[in-house]
Amino acid sequence: MLSYALLFLIVAIIAGVLGFGFIAGTAAMVAKVLFVVFLVLFLFSLLGGGRSRKL
Numbered sequence: 001m002l003s004y005a006l007l008f009l010i011v012a013i014i015a016g017v018l019g020f021g022f023i024a025g026t027a028a029m030v031a032k033v034l035f036v037v038f039l040v041l042f043l044f045s046l047l048g049g050g051r052s053r054k055l
Contacts, residue, residue: 001041005034 012027 001034001038005031005038008034 008027008031012024012031015021015027016024
């Protein structure tokens with residue numbers, strides 16, 4: 001998921017340099033959303049990963 005966020009960030013930078021403002025803004029917004037989702041899932045896995053089930 002982090003790779004998709006980086007991909008959209010690169011697309012946003014290239015589109016911004018070429019003058020495609022709407023595409024750059026949309027790609028940047030998608031990159032931000034994906035990055036936040038990645039951070040939330042990472043924190044959940046970090047906090048929940050220390051727990052082990054004992055039978």
